[in-house]
Amino acid sequence: MTNATHGTPAVAERVGTLDAPRSPYVRKKTTRGNYELYSWVFMRASGVVLVVLVFGHLFVNLMVGDGVEAIDFAFVGGKWTNPFWQVWDLLMLWLAMIHGTNGLRTIINDYAERDVTRGVLKGLLYLAFTIVVVLGTLVIFTFEPCPAGADPELLASFCTA
Amino acid sequence: MTAVMEKADASTRTGDVPSFDVTIRVRRFNPESAGESGVESRWDEFHITAYGTDRVLDALHKIKWEHDGSLTFRRSCAHGVCGSDAMRINGRNRLACKTLLKDVNPDKPITVEPIKGLPVVKDLVVDMEPFFASYREIMPFLITNGNEPTKERIQSAEQRERFDDTTKCILCAACTSSCPVFWTDGQYFGPAAIVNAHRFIFDSRDDGAQQRLEVLNDKEGVWRCRTTFNCTEACPRGIEVTKAIQEVKRAMITRAF
Amino acid sequence: MITHQYDVVIVGAGGAGMRAALESSTEARTAVISKLYPTRSHTGAAQGGMCASLANVEEDNWEWHTFDTVKGGDYLVDQDAAEIMAKEAIDAVFDLERMGLPFNRTPEGRIDQRRFGGHTRNHGEAAVRRACYAADRTGHMILQTLYQNCVKQDVEFFNEFYVLDLITDRDLATEDVEEGAEVNATGVVAYDLATGEIHVFQAKAIVFATGGAGKIFKTTSNAHTLTGDGMALAYRRGLPLEDMEFFQFHPTGLAGLGILLSEAARGEGGILRNAEGERFMERYAPTIKDLAPRDIVARSMANEVREGRGAGPNKDYVLLDLTHLEPAHIDAKLPDITEFARTYLGIEPYTEPVPVYPTAHYAMGGVPTNVAGEVLRNGHDVVKGLYAAGEVACVSVHGSNRLGTNSLLDINVFGKRSGRSAAAYAKTASFIDLPEDPATRVEAQLTELRERPEGERIADIRRALQETMDANAQVFRTGESLNRALADIRELRKRYENASVQDKGKMFNTDLLEAVELGFLLDIAEVTVVGALNRKESRGGHYREDFPDRDDANYMQHTMAYRRPTAAADEADGHIAGYFDHVEEFDGYKVVLGSKTVTQTRYEPMERKY
Amino acid sequence: MPTAQGGTLYRGREGMWSWVAHRVTGFAIFFFLLVHVTDTALVRVSPEAYNAVIGTYQTPLMGLGEAGLVAAIVFHAFNGIRIILVDFLAKGPRYQRVMLWIVLGLFVVTMAGFLPRHLMNVFGGQ
Ligand SMILES: Cc1cc2nc3c(=O)[nH]c(=O)nc-3n(C[C@H](O)[C@H](O)[C@H](O)COP(=O)(O)OP(=O)(O)OC[C@H]3O[C@@H](n4cnc5c(N)ncnc54)[C@H](O)[C@@H]3O)c2cc1C
Ligand code: HEM
Ligand code: SF4
Ligand code: F3S
Numbered sequence A: 001m002t003n004a005t006h007g008t009p010a011v012a013e014r015v016g017t018l019d020a021p022r023s024p025y026v027r028k029k030t031t032r033g034n035y036e037l038y039s040w041v042f043m044r045a046s047g048v049v050l051v052v053l054v055f056g057h058l059f060v061n062l063m064v065g066d067g068v069e070a071i072d073f074a075f076v077g078g079k080w081t082n083p084f085w086q087v088w089d090l091l092m093l094w095l096a097m098i099h100g101t102n103g104l105r106t107i108i109n110d111y112a113e114r115d116v117t118r119g120v121l122k123g124l125l126y127l128a129f130t131i132v133v134v135l136g137t138l139v140i141f142t143f144e145p146c147p148a149g150a151d152p153e154l155l156a157s158f159c160t161a
Numbered sequence B: 001m002t003a004v005m006e007k008a009d010a011s012t013r014t015g016d017v018p019s020f021d022v023t024i025r026v027r028r029f030n031p032e033s034a035g036e037s038g039v040e041s042r043w044d045e046f047h048i049t050a051y052g053t054d055r056v057l058d059a060l061h062k063i064k065w066e067h068d069g070s071l072t073f074r075r076s077c078a079h080g081v082c083g084s085d086a087m088r089i090n091g092r093n094r095l096a097c098k099t100l101l102k103d104v105n106p107d108k109p110i111t112v113e114p115i116k117g118l119p120v121v122k123d124l125v126v127d128m129e130p131f132f133a134s135y136r137e138i139m140p141f142l143i144t145n146g147n148e149p150t151k152e153r154i155q156s157a158e159q160r161e162r163f164d165d166t167t168k169c170i171l172c173a174a175c176t177s178s179c180p181v182f183w184t185d186g187q188y189f190g191p192a193a194i195v196n197a198h199r200f201i202f203d204s205r206d207d208g209a210q211q212r213l214e215v216l217n218d219k220e221g222v223w224r225c226r227t228t229f230n231c232t233e234a235c236p237r238g239i240e241v242t243k244a245i246q247e248v249k250r251a252m253i254t255r256a257f
Numbered sequence C: 001m002i003t004h005q006y007d008v009v010i011v012g013a014g015g016a017g018m019r020a021a022l023e024s025s026t027e028a029r030t031a032v033i034s035k036l037y038p039t040r041s042h043t044g045a046a047q048g049g050m051c052a053s054l055a056n057v058e059e060d061n062w063e064w065h066t067f068d069t070v071k072g073g074d075y076l077v078d079q080d081a082a083e084i085m086a087k088e089a090i091d092a093v094f095d096l097e098r099m100g101l102p103f104n105r106t107p108e109g110r111i112d113q114r115r116f117g118g119h120t121r122n123h124g125e126a127a128v129r130r131a132c133y134a135a136d137r138t139g140h141m142i143l144q145t146l147y148q149n150c151v152k153q154d155v156e157f158f159n160e161f162y163v164l165d166l167i168t169d170r171d172l173a174t175e176d177v178e179e180g181a182e183v184n185a186t187g188v189v190a191y192d193l194a195t196g197e198i199h200v201f202q203a204k205a206i207v208f209a210t211g212g213a214g215k216i217f218k219t220t221s222n223a224h225t226l227t228g229d230g231m232a233l234a235y236r237r238g239l240p241l242e243d244m245e246f247f248q249f250h251p252t253g254l255a256g257l258g259i260l261l262s263e264a265a266r267g268e269g270g271i272l273r274n275a276e277g278e279r280f281m282e283r284y285a286p287t288i289k290d291l292a293p294r295d296i297v298a299r300s301m302a303n304e305v306r307e308g309r310g311a312g313p314n315k316d317y318v319l320l321d322l323t324h325l326e327p328a329h330i331d332a333k334l335p336d337i338t339e340f341a342r343t344y345l346g347i348e349p350y351t352e353p354v355p356v357y358p359t360a361h362y363a364m365g366g367v368p369t370n371v372a373g374e375v376l377r378n379g380h381d382v383v384k385g386l387y388a389a390g391e392v393a394c395v396s397v398h399g400s401n402r403l404g405t406n407s408l409l410d411i412n413v414f415g416k417r418s419g420r421s422a423a424a425y426a427k428t429a430s431f432i433d434l435p436e437d438p439a440t441r442v443e444a445q446l447t448e449l450r451e452r453p454e455g456e457r458i459a460d461i462r463r464a465l466q467e468t469m470d471a472n473a474q475v476f477r478t479g480e481s482l483n484r485a486l487a488d489i490r491e492l493r494k495r496y497e498n499a500s501v502q503d504k505g506k507m508f509n510t511d512l513l514e515a516v517e518l519g520f521l522l523d524i525a526e527v528t529v530v531g532a533l534n535r536k537e538s539r540g541g542h543y544r545e546d547f548p549d550r551d552d553a554n555y556m557q558h559t560m561a562y563r564r565p566t567a568a569a570d571e572a573d574g575h576i577a578g579y580f581d582h583v584e585e586f587d588g589y590k591v592v593l594g595s596k597t598v599t600q601t602r603y604e605p606m607e608r609k610y
Numbered sequence D: 001m002p003t004a005q006g007g008t009l010y011r012g013r014e015g016m017w018s019w020v021a022h023r024v025t026g027f028a029i030f031f032f033l034l035v036h037v038t039d040t041a042l043v044r045v046s047p048e049a050y051n052a053v054i055g056t057y058q059t060p061l062m063g064l065g066e067a068g069l070v071a072a073i074v075f076h077a078f079n080g081i082r083i084i085l086v087d088f089l090a091k092g093p094r095y096q097r098v099m100l101w102i103v104l105g106l107f108v109v110t111m112a113g114f115l116p117r118h119l120m121n122v123f124g125g126q
């Protein structure tokens, strides 16, 4: 029915090597339990809340008034004297960090196949998480809007009172 | 019998089946041709003449039967019901026997590669064992408590409809091997296993839902799905795979809370 | 060479093989060897239904079912077997339901049933709803359900292993084994596709369930892998094949492609029309019209085309009209087959009639067995430890024409029976030593094929075979056309001896296996044609234009075809059971045709009218 | 990721690419967050230090970076909502593609509202 135009392939080019065929299959271990379930639910719940928090944050910081131009020590100081913004930023910090860390954990699980690599990367991730969350929390709570001896020019207007 | 293709335009009314030339690029891999740097795979190009109703499988057969007998692929039914010939055609997973050449733009070379994520055995043939192992793990059979009825179990048409979609699965692996998560470390159960679990979890006659949900609650279970929808796009049976996965996820959440 | 030992070895993992495995694996150590992954078997392609007189939707009983089966098979059916099948059908369906098969349901939640060709109420009064179904995926669901239960029972599978030889303790092919003498099946030789390794399986009982042989024809609904392996293996080892001339041509294959559109399309109200739009079946079968048995419908269609009323540019097909059915109804009951029309022909069945033409579908004949599934080596002696079930076998429940839905039933009823018999036999029997070198024949065959440096392509020979079969041994046959086919086949046999394969590798060498399969096809095509030549009458699926009538006086007999070396054959002529005839010697052997009596119990042969 | 050893890129559709984008943006936001919290922490050190660092945010280069970040957050957030809807609405999976177009629409609208103002602040002043 068809006309053979070629007896051998016209073009043959080489590409990379492949895995050994019939590699034995083992699912490494069964790890049942609700951990992944909770983490999945958390990603969604925190996502919803984060939308409000992050957009609110961005809006106030970048859109109201002079936008990014207006951000300076005074601006931040002014915000954190208000417990409302304190709670807001704290919540945002925690949720975003847990959400992001958990997201990165997933990514590491996907692409780092060797147990050692996985361990190292996750160790670094959790370390970064701890440092950032602790630091951020401390800053929000121990923040001193009108530090003594600072140039009053740089401080929020209420400091001069 | 002559091949028949009735087309609306008058030019083909004569009964001549229009033919066209097409180039097929096939990814080859011969496990027995070890070179200096191990076993290599390569691209081969073949030029063949095809007809209007020819499928990619026909093209592969033409290559095997008229050009190069060593081209290796699986196939059986040739009409999309046995699930033998899932492969990657122009970058997407499809069944070769269900993909008409004229539908995949025969003006350009058509690339054909093995499905991803499973070890390649030879040319387009991959080792299906990991795939079936996952399938077996989800207990793909009816589990019932209590006494067997003497006749059939009663099930309403609505209850039957509930899981109809996932009964269509032919275990072709097009979905699992299209899943970016499955490609990563191959540990994910994969959409096909979940589809087959779904088929029983939502069968009103089955009492094993809890056990299956437990299995799929695994770290490598449903939660690894990132809703990329590649599986749904790839499924030759038109199963709404991602939807089935979501339903299983929701069943687990309802169970946990 | 690797050797295994199992109580029971089942060859083939289609419906029949897995149904047998479910029975035997609980009783005896069982291995299932299959050249395909089980779920790839062609049982999965079956669409329409599996019938049983459940009487869920209207009055019905197994006697009517028996009658329909006997009449549908044009009285060449062994009525004891048909009766068993019709009776056990009911449990076979319930068994499957209890295993989890998702049948379609009635409003009351029972298994729904629909009409199918040839199934009637009260001995032919009107069509009856007897086919249990799951949309148009009944075979798919059966295959999946059986596989699922095999997984549940932890059945041992050897997938992508090709069985290439049967081992018996006496070689029937060359020895002249007297009637009544004991012959035992002792094992099989298989080829592992992935590695190219030969495996020998020693077994107390062996069940053949290798399915059909549709690939002897070009236009067929059968899978590429249905190459009649089991039949050919038995035949080569000297066992007879029964009724091979009866091959069913299904009326509604997609024109040009052969892909099947289930009879359910007509069961649900579809109508066949010729180019003039006429519902021509009204002329051929006034009572049940489009739902007449397949042989009649297929012939009527071929006749319409022959007389110039075919549709399409070449006037070479007829039309299956579903356009008067509600799209929602089509979607609910016939989703897959309408999808085939769309995918492969670009036809929208809601609005356009679908081009159809008969397609080679089902081998009524096969390895002769009794109702326990035991394989016969002549009219009455069984081969101990050898069983067969499914399309490979011929219990003769289908006679000269199988009714739709009776095959899915056959594989379940007789699959179960042969699995049980095999396990029971294995419990009492002991292993029989294999010959020194059980794999020599297979090794020699493979080495020869692989090492023949160059020669003709396997595919060319196969294509020529399929073309001559389509042209000369299809719906209409004559002595002349059949002789032409036989001559062609013999010439192709010669060519086959010089063919070579291109792939010389060990791993996954499908080229080599296709060559082996072609050998099987040539054998099966030859017996089919020889049987058809010998049967100078028309009955069921076998229609001789030169002998258009049924001839009960001479041919109310099963054909038993044996292949014998010429010398043995000449001697055998005298005492082969119910000697019919033999065909000319060819290449050192003859096909000798014997006969076997048709078992008749309740129903006297009558003229077959619908 | 959608490349394989030597094979061609998998031609996934909207679903796959939106996931790639979601992952990349999530990843980027996370690292920005690390930096952002650290620099904000400088408010504890001294107003001068903080203002010095925050001052760099006001350079055009950083301004562009910031725009990119906002874009990342906006996409990630809207697409996150889409994912949640896909997860919890029965019809979600069927409309995932439509929802992605809505996400992109909202993204464009939001960015259109934000960018001119932001860029004006970055480049416009003084
Ligand atoms: C398209 C189509 C539709 C049909 N619809 C219906 C219907 O609606 N109702 C009905 O009753 N019947 C129907 N039939 C007929 C019915 O489906 C078949 O006759 C039946 O399924 C055959 O089952 P089986 O188990 O004998 O063989 P199969 O299912 O064909 O299985 C054969 C098995 O044998 C194995 N095998 C073959 N050769 C070898 C070898 N050399 N070594 C090892 N293993 C081997 C294969 O791997 C396979 O597992 C239909 C048939 C077709 C083709
Ligand atoms: C603004 C609102 C946000 C919403 C609505 C949101 C939503 C989501 C959702 C639903 C997921 C889960 C995706 C999945 O399972 O496929 C996710 C993943 C992720 N998110 Fe967020 N997110 C938001 C903010 C953030 C922030 C601020 C960060 C960074 C700290 C972040 C980092 C990530 C990461 C790294 C992932 C993992 C991506 C992956 O696995 O592919 N997200 N997000
Ligand atoms: S769900 Fe679809 S793609 Fe996946 S294995 Fe089943 S049939 Fe194939
Ligand atoms: S492709 Fe994979 S990520 Fe989920 S939606 Fe499908 S399983």
Ligand code: FES
Pocket (backbone or CB within 6 Å): B074, B075, B076, B077, B078, B079, B080, B081, B082, B083, B084, B085, B086, B095, B096, B097, B098
């Ligand atoms: S060959 Fe059976 S699905 Fe393609």
